[in-house]
Amino acid sequence: MSLREVSMLPWVEKYRPRSLDEIVNQEEVVSSLKNILQTKAVPHMLFAGPPGVGKTATAHAFARDLFGPNYIENGYFLEINASDERGIQTIREKVKMFARQIPMGEYSFKILFLDESDQLTDDAQHAFRRVMEQFSVTCRFILAANYSNRIIEPIQSRCAVFRFKPLSKIHIIQYLKRIADNEGLEVDDQAYEVIYDFSEGDMRKAINILQACASISKRIEEKTVYEVMGYVSRGEVRRILELALSGKFTDARDEVRRLLYVQGIMPSDLVSAIYRELFYIDLDEDDKLELLDLLGEVDYRVSEGATPEVQLMAFLARLAAKRKRA
Amino acid sequence: MTELWVEKYRPKRVAEVVGNRESVETFVKWMKQWELGRPPEKRAVLLYGPAGVGKTSLVLAYGREHGYDVVEVNASDWRDEARVKAVVGESSLQATLEGSTKKIILVDEVDGIAGKEDAGGIAALSRIINETRVPLVLVANNPWDPKLAPIREKCLMLEFRRLKKTEVVKRLREIAEMEGIKVSDAVLEKLAERSEGDLRSAINDFQAIAGGRKVVDERALEALGSRNRVREIFDALRMVFNAKSVRAARAALEGLEVDLDMVYTWILDNAPEQIPDPADLAEAFEALARADLILARVNRKQEWRLMRYAIPVMTGGVALARKHKPSGFVKFTFPPRIRFLQATSAERELRRSIAQKIATRLHLSTAKALSQMLPYISFIMVNDGGMGEALARYFEFTPSEISYLKGGKAEEAKEAGARRRAVRRKKS
Numbered sequence: 001m002s003l004r005e006v007s008m009l010p011w012v013e014k015y016r017p018r019s020l021d022e023i024v025n026q027e028e029v030v031s032s033l034k035n036i037l038q039t040k041a042v043p044h045m046l047f048a049g050p051p052g053v054g055k056t057a058t059a060h061a062f063a064r065d066l067f068g069p070n071y072i073e074n075g076y077f078l079e080i081n082a083s084d085e086r087g088i089q090t091i092r093e094k095v096k097m098f099a100r101q102i103p104m105g106e107y108s109f110k111i112l113f114l115d116e117s118d119q120l121t122d123d124a125q126h127a128f129r130r131v132m133e134q135f136s137v138t139c140r141f142i143l144a145a146n147y148s149n150r151i152i153e154p155i156q157s158r159c160a161v162f163r164f165k166p167l168s169k170i171h172i173i174q175y176l177k178r179i180a181d182n183e184g185l186e187v188d189d190q191a192y193e194v195i196y197d198f199s200e201g202d203m204r205k206a207i208n209i210l211q212a213c214a215s216i217s218k219r220i221e222e223k224t225v226y227e228v229m230g231y232v233s234r235g236e237v238r239r240i241l242e243l244a245l246s247g248k249f250t251d252a253r254d255e256v257r258r259l260l261y262v263q264g265i266m267p268s269d270l271v272s273a274i275y276r277e278l279f280y281i282d283l284d285e286d287d288k289l290e291l292l293d294l295l296g297e298v299d300y301r302v303s304e305g306a307t308p309e310v311q312l313m314a315f316l317a318r319l320a321a322k323r324k325r326a
Numbered sequence: 327m328t329e330l331w332v333e334k335y336r337p338k339r340v341a342e343v344v345g346n347r348e349s350v351e352t353f354v355k356w357m358k359q360w361e362l363g364r365p366p367e368k369r370a371v372l373l374y375g376p377a378g379v380g381k382t383s384l385v386l387a388y389g390r391e392h393g394y395d396v397v398e399v400n401a402s403d404w405r406d407e408a409r410v411k412a413v414v415g416e417s418s419l420q421a422t423l424e425g426s427t428k429k430i431i432l433v434d435e436v437d438g439i440a441g442k443e444d445a446g447g448i449a450a451l452s453r454i455i456n457e458t459r460v461p462l463v464l465v466a467n468n469p470w471d472p473k474l475a476p477i478r479e480k481c482l483m484l485e486f487r488r489l490k491k492t493e494v495v496k497r498l499r500e501i502a503e504m505e506g507i508k509v510s511d512a513v514l515e516k517l518a519e520r521s522e523g524d525l526r527s528a529i530n531d532f533q534a535i536a537g538g539r540k541v542v543d544e545r546a547l548e549a550l551g552s553r554n555r556v557r558e559i560f561d562a563l564r565m566v567f568n569a570k571s572v573r574a575a576r577a578a579l580e581g582l583e584v585d586l587d588m589v590y591t592w593i594l595d596n597a598p599e600q601i602p603d604p605a606d607l608a609e610a611f612e613a614l615a616r617a618d619l620i621l622a623r624v625n626r627k628q629e630w631r632l633m634r635y636a637i638p639v640m641t642g643g644v645a646l647a648r649k650h651k652p653s654g655f656v657k658f659t660f661p662p663r664i665r666f667l668q669a670t671s672a673e674r675e676l677r678r679s680i681a682q683k684i685a686t687r688l689h690l691s692t693a694k695a696l697s698q699m700l701p702y703i704s705f706i707m708v709n710d711g712g713m714g715e716a717l718a719r720y721f722e723f724t725p726s727e728i729s730y731l732k733g734g735k736a737e738e739a740k741e742a743g744a745r746r747r748a749v750r751r752k753k754s
Binding site: 009010012013051056060079081082083084115116119121122123204205208209211212214215216228231232233247249250253254257258261262263264265266269301304305306307310311313314317318320321 | 594598604605607608610611612614615618619622623625626627628662663666667670673674677681685687688689690691692693694696697698699700701702703705706708709710713714717720
């Protein structure tokens with residue numbers, strides 16, 4: 001890719017850390033990985049931590065530092081996203097194709113990076129464990145997951161588990177400032193604060209917000225950020241709750257379907273957004289408490305594999321049966 | 327695929343329209359007044375009644391016989407006033423010029439607009455009725471929706487009833503003769519009975535069991551057992567929602583040749599209309615949610631023994647929760663969920679294709695690309711031409727993907743689609 005093109009990349013890509021030294025706020029993880037680099041004895045690894053803290057970036061940076069800048073082109077590294085690969089069969093095929101051939105160069109093994117590995121069902125994980133064993137001589141696995149407890153024990157016990165810390169406000173704002181300097185932006189302190197609030201500690205989201213702001217103006221104020229976020233989220237969740245509460249259950253239902261199936265919002269994000277709104281809607285405190293309890297149940301059921309749409313409808317139907325605060 | 331008989335044998339002249347003579351004649355008289363240049367006092371007519379009894383066929387046949395251009399508009403496409411005006415308004419205000427083609431505007435599924443939250447469409451239609459200079463024909467299955475009230479009083483109301491069994495048999499016999507098919511009266515009578523006065527479905531069933539053969543006997547009817555699933559589902563739903571015990575509710579699904587997911591969806595989407603009391607509805611949905619959870623455990627953990635709990639929980643739960651019934655009979659409807667997924671499939675496909683391009687380049691799953699990247703990229707493309715173009719090149723978006731992203735909101739993309747369709751209709 002030419003330099004000119006690089007300058008026009010989406011910023012999440014343009015400012016992705018290229019080497020372990022550029023990884024922010026994960027000192028323990030980085031120093032362990034550097035040790036591994038020196039000894040060149042690479043174990044299977046599990047990267048656990050919230051979204052947007054650098055798990056994928058670290059996997060790539062590690063591979064680059066280990067195999068050199070052409071780590072992908074030279075066939076040392078393959079990335080598979082478990083959430084896109086339905087069923088273990090595809091994964092098995094892909095892994096086989098990749099791991100069957102011993103690499104030609106200096107290294108006797110390759111790295112397969114399985115992102116969002118907690119999206120695999122228990123069955124698929126058990127099958128994947130066997131794949132890991134089968135190919136462990138020629139292929140090391142790095143798994144990334146938001147929650148390590150959703151990874152079955154036998155896999156965890158075969159992996160060195162690295163916990164990624166949530167990014168603190170300071171780290172996110174520092175990173176944004178670097179980008180702003182480089183891009184020639186003028187950003188208010190207050191705007192940084194607001195971007196951080198919206199980002200919820202997710203660096204990817206923070207950078208996206210910044211780039212979207214920059215598409216309107218080189219000078220970014222608090223209201224620039226609100227303009228972006230108004231477009232991106234549009235207050236749909238609040239409206240859904242209002243619709244249910246004013247007895248328009250089927251309209252609320254249709255809106256949930258639009259969010260889930262057309263917008264493609266992730267069910268867990270929708271649950272979180274409802275959680276945040278719930279404190280502010282027009283309901284008696286007792287009712288709020290009951291609904292929070294129910295939402296916790298919805299959250300848990302969805303994580304168990306229940307259908308998010310249906311579980312959310314049960315929640316909205318309960319909300320619709322409540323009276324607005326007198 | 328051979329031509330559909332329902333199209334091939336659609337009446338070409340008014341005299342060929344089966345049944346409902348009284349309404350047919352009233353319609354013809356009403357049209358005569360337009361013909362004579364003395365528009366009737368009620369400038370719109372509302373043909374209402376169940377599906378497949380000849381409402382649309384009558385209008386098409388009349389147009390064909392008397393040289394009218396029938397401009398068809400499907401009401402479920404629009405939601406608001408602007409669109410109603412765009413589609414109907416313009417052509418209704420242009421009086422037919424001497425020598426040019428005469429026009430009838432046919433608005434199908436009027437009850438479809440009534441259901442929507444914004445009644446702007448109905449208000450606009452109501453104004454157009456006042457002003458129209460060409461005959462305006464509205465068609466609806468259920469004209470008694472309160473939201474249709476302002477239109478009802480301005481329309482000549484013509485009811486179309488289910489056809490008599492003898493009428494259906496007679497028409498099927500005519501078709502059999504024209505197709506050169508040997509078939510007994512007994513078979514045609516069975517078809518007519520099944521159709522419950524819906525000639526269209528009877529003709530469809532007949533074509534299906536004939537399957538290109540020239541002799542059709544009673545054995546061919548057996549094939550229909552599983553084909554006509556909608557009817558079976560209706561019966562099952564009636565039993566589920568009216569069951570007095572969990573056992574009876576569970577029994578409602580016995581022998582039903584429809585897969586469980588499908589039945590579940592029908593129950594799920596009919597519950598809000600069948601269960602008017604919000605507290606009852608909340609109970610019903612809790613049962614449905616618990617049944618869903620059971621099914622999830624079956625699927626995820628392969629716990630097949632849990633399967634037996636799913637059906638009684640979902641059917642019994644709904645039946646027992648329904649302590650209050652709607653005041654009148656509320657008919658069961660085809661699930662909005664399925665309709666929604668069909669209606670949005672093109673848009674979802676487009677978004678998916680965009681998301682996949684983003685995902686492969688940014689090391690993300692398609693799901694994350696869709697929810698976490700697409701909105702920002704869309705925002706940038708709307709606002710900054712230069713940065714937007716660079717991103718479009720980087721992700722290799724196609725022109726239609728670019729225009730979707732630039733259009734920003736899904737609604738706008740949909741409106742554009744509706745406008746294009748309307749223009750095409752006008753041209754044809």
